[in-house]
Amino acid sequence: MADVFQATVRIFRYNPEVDTKPHWKEYTVEVEPTDRVVDVLHKIKWYQDGTLAFRRSCLHGICGSDAMVINGRNALACKVLMKTLGPKVVIEPLRGFRVIKDLVVDMEPFFAKYRSILPYLINYDPPPARERRQSPTERARFDDTTKCILCAACTTSCPSFWANPHYIGPAAIVQAHRFIFDSRDQAWAERLRILADRDGVWRCRSVFNCVEACPREINIKKAIAEVQQAIITGSRDL
Amino acid sequence: MNYHKFETVIVGAGGAGLMAALYASRGAQTAVISKLYPTRSHTGAAQGGIGAALGNMEEDHPEWHAFDTVKGSDYLADQDAVELMTAMAPEIVFELEHMGLPFDRTPEGKIAQRRFGGHTNNRTGKPVMRACHAADRTGHMILQTLYQQCIKNNVTFFDEFQVMDLLINEVEGRVVGVVAYEIATGELHVFHAKSVLFATGGWGRVWEVTSNAATLTGDGAAIAFRRGIPLEDMEFFQFHPTGIYKLGILITEGVRGEGGVLINNEGERFMNRYAPTVKDLASRDVVSRAIYLEIRAGRGINGQNYVYLDVRPETVNKYFAEDGVQGPDGKPKQVTAEYLLKKLPDIIDFCKTYLGIDPMQEPMPVQPTAHYAMGGIPTNIYGEVVIDEQNTVLPGFYAAGETACVSVHGANRLGTNSLLDIVVFGKLAGQRMAEFARANDWAPLPQETWEPTQAMLDRIRNSRGKERAARLREELRRLMMDNVGVFRTEALLNDALTKIRELKERYQHIAIDDKGKTFNQDLIEAWEVANLLDIAEVTTVSALARRESRGAHYREDYPQRDDEQWLKHTLAYRQPDGCIQLRYKPVVITKWQPKERVY
Ligand SMILES: Cc1cc2nc3c(=O)[nH]c(=O)nc-3n(C[C@H](O)[C@H](O)[C@H](O)COP(=O)(O)OP(=O)(O)OC[C@H]3O[C@@H](n4cnc5c(N)ncnc54)[C@H](O)[C@@H]3O)c2cc1C
Ligand code: FES
Numbered sequence: 001m002a003d004v005f006q007a008t009v010r011i012f013r014y015n016p017e018v019d020t021k022p023h024w025k026e027y028t029v030e031v032e033p034t035d036r037v038v039d040v041l042h043k044i045k046w047y048q049d050g051t052l053a054f055r056r057s058c059l060h061g062i063c064g065s066d067a068m069v070i071n072g073r074n075a076l077a078c079k080v081l082m083k084t085l086g087p088k089v090v091i092e093p094l095r096g097f098r099v100i101k102d103l104v105v106d107m108e109p110f111f112a113k114y115r116s117i118l119p120y121l122i123n124y125d126p127p128p129a130r131e132r133r134q135s136p137t138e139r140a141r142f143d144d145t146t147k148c149i150l151c152a153a154c155t156t157s158c159p160s161f162w163a164n165p166h167y168i169g170p171a172a173i174v175q176a177h178r179f180i181f182d183s184r185d186q187a188w189a190e191r192l193r194i195l196a197d198r199d200g201v202w203r204c205r206s207v208f209n210c211v212e213a214c215p216r217e218i219n220i221k222k223a224i225a226e227v228q229q230a231i232i233t234g235s236r237d238l
Numbered sequence: 239m240n241y242h243k244f245e246t247v248i249v250g251a252g253g254a255g256l257m258a259a260l261y262a263s264r265g266a267q268t269a270v271i272s273k274l275y276p277t278r279s280h281t282g283a284a285q286g287g288i289g290a291a292l293g294n295m296e297e298d299h300p301e302w303h304a305f306d307t308v309k310g311s312d313y314l315a316d317q318d319a320v321e322l323m324t325a326m327a328p329e330i331v332f333e334l335e336h337m338g339l340p341f342d343r344t345p346e347g348k349i350a351q352r353r354f355g356g357h358t359n360n361r362t363g364k365p366v367m368r369a370c371h372a373a374d375r376t377g378h379m380i381l382q383t384l385y386q387q388c389i390k391n392n393v394t395f396f397d398e399f400q401v402m403d404l405l406i407n408e409v410e411g412r413v414v415g416v417v418a419y420e421i422a423t424g425e426l427h428v429f430h431a432k433s434v435l436f437a438t439g440g441w442g443r444v445w446e447v448t449s450n451a452a453t454l455t456g457d458g459a460a461i462a463f464r465r466g467i468p469l470e471d472m473e474f475f476q477f478h479p480t481g482i483y484k485l486g487i488l489i490t491e492g493v494r495g496e497g498g499v500l501i502n503n504e505g506e507r508f509m510n511r512y513a514p515t516v517k518d519l520a521s522r523d524v525v526s527r528a529i530y531l532e533i534r535a536g537r538g539i540n541g542q543n544y545v546y547l548d549v550r551p552e553t554v555n556k557y558f559a560e561d562g563v564q565g566p567d568g569k570p571k572q573v574t575a576e577y578l579l580k581k582l583p584d585i586i587d588f589c590k591t592y593l594g595i596d597p598m599q600e601p602m603p604v605q606p607t608a609h610y611a612m613g614g615i616p617t618n619i620y621g622e623v624v625i626d627e628q629n630t631v632l633p634g635f636y637a638a639g640e641t642a643c644v645s646v647h648g649a650n651r652l653g654t655n656s657l658l659d660i661v662v663f664g665k666l667a668g669q670r671m672a673e674f675a676r677a678n679d680w681a682p683l684p685q686e687t688w689e690p691t692q693a694m695l696d697r698i699r700n701s702r703g704k705e706r707a708a709r710l711r712e713e714l715r716r717l718m719m720d721n722v723g724v725f726r727t728e729a730l731l732n733d734a735l736t737k738i739r740e741l742k743e744r745y746q747h748i749a750i751d752d753k754g755k756t757f758n759q760d761l762i763e764a765w766e767v768a769n770l771l772d773i774a775e776v777t778t779v780s781a782l783a784r785r786e787s788r789g790a791h792y793r794e795d796y797p798q799r800d801d802e803q804w805l806k807h808t809l810a811y812r813q814p815d816g817c818i819q820l821r822y823k824p825v826v827i828t829k830w831q832p833k834e835r836v837y
Pocket of ligand 2: 055056058059060061062063064065066067076077078079
């Protein structure tokens with residue numbers, strides 16, 4: 001490989017069993033430009049230092065396991081190529097969550113917020129024998145927000161969330177949007193009530209770090225605005 | 239020690255585990271244990287679609303779907319199971335829709351369907367639109383929808399708990415629980431149950447180039463095998479024709495379903511020669527072999543180990559015209575970049591991210607990638623694990639999804655049939671295990687529960703050898719790719735077996751860096767490597783014995799299918815001394831006698 005280069009990778013390390021506080025550890029790794037950051041983490045873990053902990057599974061941006069802070073930005077380690085970072089890389093865990101070990105954080109508070117918005121289709125009518133009909137236009141209405149993989153990159157990039165950990169955060173709003181604007185759903189008004197709470201959608205200060213952080217390129221700004229609009233008008237037919 | 243008691247315990251939270259959980263929890267106290275947070279499961283990576291003869295786009299019938307599945311399986315599938323699955327397909331797809339699954343829609347608002355490999359109109363032999371899909375993230379939608387329903391129904395989850403052993407009460411001959419390792423704390427948990435389901439997914443990580451997640455290490459199958467339960471048809475592992483070159487990331491068959499074609503270095507659409515009727519939409523085994531043959535003949539792109547998958551609109555339209563493909567209006571079918579972008583957003587994104595290529599402008603470099611385990615833990619159509627030639631049930635033990643072998647896929651699975659398999663048999667197994675729990679009393683745990691797991695973990699932790707588990711894994715995966723891949727011979731398989739056994743010996747001398755309790759993935763990965771080694775060995779032993787070619791198992795030294803000798807399922811047993819014994823059981827044939835398979 002012609003373009004192999006040496007990268008210096010500085011990683012946030014913390015193991016509550018032995019460390020009183022977090023520290024940095026630096027590794028030198030030979031990388032190819034097309035290596036993903038997750039490949040580099042694997043090279044470190046497998047061949048240099050097996051004590052390093054980070055979550056990962058699918059390795060291609062679909063499962064949401066490996067959101068972390070890479071050179072100051074939230075991203076999935078499996079979707080960032082080394083050639084876009086160059087020879088110096090700094091990796092930290094997502095901000096705003098308790099660190100369990102190294103790059104592994106406690107996601108439970110995040111999932112609790114997800115669960116709070118009633119993240120499931122609610123339709124009180126008995127289902128028909130075949131599919132419920134939905135026009136392509138109705139289906140397109142919420143297409144974007146169905147892409148969310150619950151990686152938490154958006155929520156943990158949000159200054160409002162850093163300032164107030166009770167803020168429900170962009171991910172939960174995106175998930176709520178997915179149901180509120182689904183023509184088959186009948187509990188949208190209830191979800192709007194939940195999001196109108198003081199730790200709900202109005203905590204958004206329109207900084208929109210989340211838009212840049214989303215590895216699925218969901219237009220979160222639009223989703224939040226639509227939810228806010230629906231609350232104001234009391235209608236989902238915007 | 240942590241001790242839990244649930245009537246039914248489900249191991250795995252992919253599509254199969256979650257569907258089972260929804261049904262089991264209606265009738266019994268249920269716990270789901272998963273090494274991954276549920277929505278991280280690899281079902282979420284499935285792209286192309288779920289097969290069901292809804293007939294929303296054109297004429298179709300469950301019987302056609304059944305025949306295609308049997309033919310695709312190279313006649314090794316059990317036909318009773320196939321008929322059941324394909325007959326249940328429409329109702330279960332509607333059930334998913336009712337749960338909220340956002341399928342793509344036709345102009346009339348029905349579920350949209352597209353063409354997929356091996357799915358045909360049985361009268362004309364031409365591809366039929368049967369794959370129900372949500373863009374190219376159908377699996378993501380299934381996983382999300384099922385998890386949402388589990389939240390709605392208050393299912394109990396133990397997330398990031400890794401099951402490491404199966405507990406059997408030998409006196410009563412019943413499975414009575416599992417032992418799990420809590421990843422965050424390193425503690426062991428004993429789960430006492432009346433019925434246990436394994437839905438732990440596949441083991442593509444045995445091979446170097448794979449579409450499978452880093453976590454698909456065959457844990458459930460390996461655990462069962464070590465506990466004396468046979469593994470069925472392990473020689474049949476599917477290589478999907480179109481993985482991204484070197485990375486193995488899947489490019490769904492839906493790309494060819496939408497009109498994409500495979501092209502060699504001479505610019506030829508070579509599938510014309512290998513499958514004159516359905517061409518690029520032949521079964522996966524056929525297409526993967528064709529790609530390798532092109533590469534061997536020096537027609538890989540620039541002489542390299544890959545070919546092109548071309549879905550540029552101008553290419554698609556050119557071949558639509560050549561094939562006489564018509565749109566709903568009877569005019570020659572045409573696609574636009576805008577349409578393809580809507581139908582295939584994720585794969586376009588993968589290509590841009592990982593290759594810097596826009597598939598609307600350039601063709602994609604692809605090679606076959608280790609994809610799907612047809613074999614696994616043998617079950618009947620209710621998900622009950624069966625342990626011999628007579629299909630004797632091991633009470634209390636169930637398996638579903640990719641880790642199970644019902645067998646509906648035989649020697650080669652058709653695309654869209656796994657998502658169908660996981661929901662159909664997940665549901666049936668979930669119902670059945672709850673019934674079993676209601677009808678039966680608790681059987682006591684065996685004398686030893688967590689102790690063997692603790693001893694095994696201590697051995698890994700305290701071992702002071704020089705081998706790194708990761709190095710062994712790397713060697714194993716390359717070996718399996720070279721010797722136990724798409725083309726096999728006696729010599730290659732024998733060589734593989736010798737080397738796997740050497741790797742197993744070296745495994746005895748591994749050492750890990752992390753001796754701690756908190757999130758010790760060093761330890762877990764080392765344990766998973768043991769699973770990969772066991773699975774690789776069974777696969778190779780089963781493949782060596784089968785002296786014929788059928789579906790995904792292609793022996794260059796025995797290139798013909800041999801129904802006289804080999805129309806039967808392999809059952810591989812681990813003997814107490816560690817040797818592997820092979821036995822065989824008949825294939826269930828209902829309607830379709832084996833015929834030559836041409837596409
Ligand atoms: C990229 C890709 C695309 C695909 N596309 C399609 C498609 O379009 N159509 C189709 O029909 N099929 C497709 N397939 C195949 C299909 O997606 C899978 O076969 C299917 O999703 C497997 O589901 P499962 O529930 O059996 O396993 P998985 O979804 O893999 O889930 C396994 C579960 O088991 C858990 N687990 C594993 N080991 C342990 C352990 N030791 N302890 C505790 N928990 C454990 C995991 O945490 C996980 O929750 C595709 C596969 C891939 C890889
Ligand atoms: S590992 Fe799945 S999103 Fe990165």
